[in-house]
Amino acid sequence: MNDVLIARALHVLAVVIWIGGVSMATTVVLPAVRRGQLGEDWLRAFQAIEHRFVWQARSAIILVGLTGFYMCWRLDLWSRFRTAGFWWMHAMLGVWFLFAMMLFVAEPLIAHRYFRGWATLHRAAAFAWVSRIHWLLLILSALTIVGAVAGSRGWPIL
Numbered sequence: 001m002n003d004v005l006i007a008r009a010l011h012v013l014a015v016v017i018w019i020g021g022v023s024m025a026t027t028v029v030l031p032a033v034r035r036g037q038l039g040e041d042w043l044r045a046f047q048a049i050e051h052r053f054v055w056q057a058r059s060a061i062i063l064v065g066l067t068g069f070y071m072c073w074r075l076d077l078w079s080r081f082r083t084a085g086f087w088w089m090h091a092m093l094g095v096w097f098l099f100a101m102m103l104f105v106a107e108p109l110i111a112h113r114y115f116r117g118w119a120t121l122h123r124a125a126a127f128a129w130v131s132r133i134h135w136l137l138l139i140l141s142a143l144t145i146v147g148a149v150a151g152s153r154g155w156p157i158l
């Protein structure tokens with residue numbers, strides 16, 4: 001069972017790095033950018049930070065997926081995905097899929113192509129939208145973390 005313990009530890013470590021970064025971007029970086037505290041060029045300021053973090057987030061997503069599926073396979077937890085009471089298992093998969101799509105598909109394909117133009121023409125609106133998306137993802141992730149920690153220890157209402 002040591003392999004499952006290691007997988008679980010790596011799973012949580014990667015979640016901390018990934019969602020911690022999302023929290024920092026949402027609650028610290030974006031408000032500072034939108035107040036002009038990191039300079040007048042909002043896009044440049046945001047991208048300077050985001051470009052460095054995005055690779056950490058991508059690596060963490062891969063590690064979370066590998067360790068998560070490994071635990072499902074080793075402990076044969078697949079039947080949980082057919083039970084509503086294990087909503088937090090669905091939530092983990094859902095949040096993971098959403099971020100994977102955003103960081104591996106939408107960000108390189110759409111964001112780079114369209115966001116630069118939008119942010120140049122309508123800076124405030126574009127950054128308000130980025131901020132809303134970040135808040136939504138952060139809230140979903142936080143609920144998932146609470147559900148997973150409590151649910152995996154058998155908390156009855158979760």
Ligand code: HEM
Nearest residue numbers: 015065068069071072092093095096141144145148149152
């Ligand atoms: C492919 C996606 C994922 C899979 C297959 C997966 C799978 C798992 C499994 C099998 C467990 C152990 C459950 C148990 O011991 O009963 C677990 C624990 C956990 N997962 Fe995930 N997970 C995934 C993504 C995520 C995401 C995106 C988050 C955070 C937003 C997350 C956060 C956690 C947490 C906090 C725990 C509890 C650790 C503990 O307290 O022991 N997982 N995950």
